[in-house]
Amino acid sequence: MRQYNINLDPKKIPDAWYNIGADMPEPMAPPLHPGTHEPVGPNDLSAIFPMGLIMQEMSPDRYISIPGEVMDKYLLWRPTPLRRAYRLEEALGTPAKIYYKNESVSPSGSHKINTAVAQVYYNKAEGVRELSTETGAGQWGTALSIACGMFDMKCTVYMVRISFEQKPYRKSLMEAYGGRVVASPSNETQIGRQFQADYPGTTGSLGMAISEAVEVAATSGGSIKYSLGSVLNHVCLHQTVIGMEAKLQMESVGDYPDFVIGCCGGGSNFAGIAFPFVQDRIAGRSKVECVAAEPAACPTLTRGPFAYDYGDTGKFTPLMKQYTLGHNFMPPGIHAGGLRYHGVASTVAHLKHLGLINAVALYQNPCFESSLLFAKCEGIIPAPESGHAIRAAVDEALRCKESGEVKTILFNLSGHGHFDMTAYDAYLRGDLQDYELDEEVIAQGAASIPIIE
């Protein structure tokens, strides 16, 4: 009997997250204050984040305990299954062994909730009563709405207006979980009214929505804080539970990956599956190759310079050292909305800079092609973002088919695509474009990068 699902005893969920900052062979460049260009300290962040998360953001500790109340929530869906994709291997005719960690089984349908419950917990512990955030495609807003519901906190989600109008089901889902969803730019904030005056009829952008959510927190006098779904150290930290579980699960069947693959936008899902394996590589215990799969339409790690840049279009955030296409780079409208980010987490960027991880850029049509094959074999319709990880895994498996090598491939299925059927519909009708980026567009974006060393 084949063992498709490799389960883990709930008692074996790691009791601490892994902080890769503690193991970096060279120190990371510090984030800089957007005004002074001096390294930021805890107090610079305290207007919008609780101190518990700021301390994690800057922690030198290798492991950070998962609080009991967070673990109690994790137990609603964790440990997630690791699955051996026997049927996909057969369909590809590859000698490679393909495993995937199935984060799509979470309440929000993606990995995002791993950090959402942690962030809500630390905010609540410091007396915060409401969180504000932005969402584009909706995965993050959904996760934070669920987490706030679990802890009886209020949640306001500024949703990019075009998504708000085009994805009414995502909005309903957030509302069903108790979130308040506001189309952005809105009339609720000063910056939102300003955006509407400056750009009449605008359909919004993630950069605008971030600015609104941050303003609400910064002007609340402490009762409302801001919450971010990717990029920051503490967000990547919370996601490491994925890779730590996967390692135990692979151990339990006597295996270890040659390749670990995650799709990469802001970087937290890639960080989650990869960092616990990168730890082994840094320690000299393995030669594992970790691959960040990004879209060719937004090739941050494969085309951008390693430079200091803002995290948002509005230039409110600290400057962070990262690979970046420029904070005003506007990627084409691919369906993997979660991967349309000009920059990437500093931790991921630093590892790429040190040659400890790799990256590939993929077009969306081959990603959807592999996603449909995956769906037929494994039964799960993947999120378009996760489709990039699947494609990268399939490409490695096909290389093994050519070379005859028996490599072991692990990828993260970060989420399901139940709310992305318009994208599949467009693919099946042959309506999807594979965007070639214009060199001029790349140059325009690069021109907005403030400090290239």
Added chain:
Amino acid sequence: MRQYNINLDPKKIPDAWYNIGADMPEPMAPPLHPGTHEPVGPNDLSAIFPMGLIMQEMSPDRYISIPGEVMDKYLLWRPTPLRRAYRLEEALGTPAKIYYKNESVSPSGSHKINTAVAQVYYNKAEGVRELSTETGAGQWGTALSIACGMFDMKCTVYMVRISFEQKPYRKSLMEAYGGRVVASPSNETQIGRQFQADYPGTTGSLGMAISEAVEVAATSGGSIKYSLGSVLNHVCLHQTVIGMEAKLQMESVGDYPDFVIGCCGGGSNFAGIAFPFVQDRIAGRSKVECVAAEPAACPTLTRGPFAYDYGDTGKFTPLMKQYTLGHNFMPPGIHAGGLRYHGVASTVAHLKHLGLINAVALYQNPCFESSLLFAKCEGIIPAPESGHAIRAAVDEALRCKESGEVKTILFNLSGHGHFDMTAYDAYLRGDLQDYELDEEVIAQGAASIPIIE
């Protein structure tokens, strides 16, 4: 540490389905030929079903082995988790223990695929190359599309035209898995063209779609067979894997239910969770109370007479002894589309007639209210159908709160509601009606019942 998820070792999935027909204390009335009113034999059904399934339909055996190839597919998502709803118990303030079997984790998002893979297997074993079926809400069409994809069979789904137009994502989902979806009534069948001529501009009905799917099979010369997603004995049989697993899982934590609850339309989901427990009651081993939760808008078991009636509006099917509101009864447009069926499985009806199971009829607004509470506590947005089981379970739990009794409640979460967000949206806006059935409508339906003894 709380054990929310009660997993089962995959090696312990039951290796046989349970046929409750073998344990009925009184024999069931046989199905009758629609023309002659004589009991039907295997040959009467062979034009549209394969002999393997016909033999199961009429089998006297208590257990029927699950073939290895079906088990290999089951292992992609089975055993499904049993979950203890600690958080829901707390939110209700009840001393009752609430468990639920989570069938929403399947590839199709509902229990329907348990019978879909079995039906496809038996058809393929007899050389059938294509299956035809109908779908209303889309759960069944999705399940059969996935199952056909897994066995490399063709699948054509006649989808009620109004659903085809209103639920484009369901259609895309079936197509993503390789199904061909046709709006019904269509021009592909004689009866479809007839329906369009007789009812110009019709938006279709399940009865019409069944007629088209049956015609395609009956006139194919054997290469195409018809597949039904509920009601029949062999469909209920295949679903018993749910209850058999649940029994082992409850045993593993030293518990046994006082109440077993499933929502009930055609009856297969209720049969799946309940029959293995009814077996205990028939054998005198338990006093378990099994409750079928049906919509007040379509109160088959609670209002209909126990009588012979057709399974479809077009009167093509055999006459089956059942509770029925009449084959031309047209229920109001509640959102639990899977529960809008005029009749019920003969096995379920017979058990109700013998007093071995109970039924309750519920309005949709309280069901959505409980579903949202469930979503906030357990993280999962339930299908509107499953919401009826949740409401019935909540009502039992609230009775325990009043009486102080510590009862154990088990219900089946038959599916998730990711493709039903319009319904939640309507509920949240306060737009949902609780339909009071007109006595005249009940009387009109009853007048179409051919044989009331």
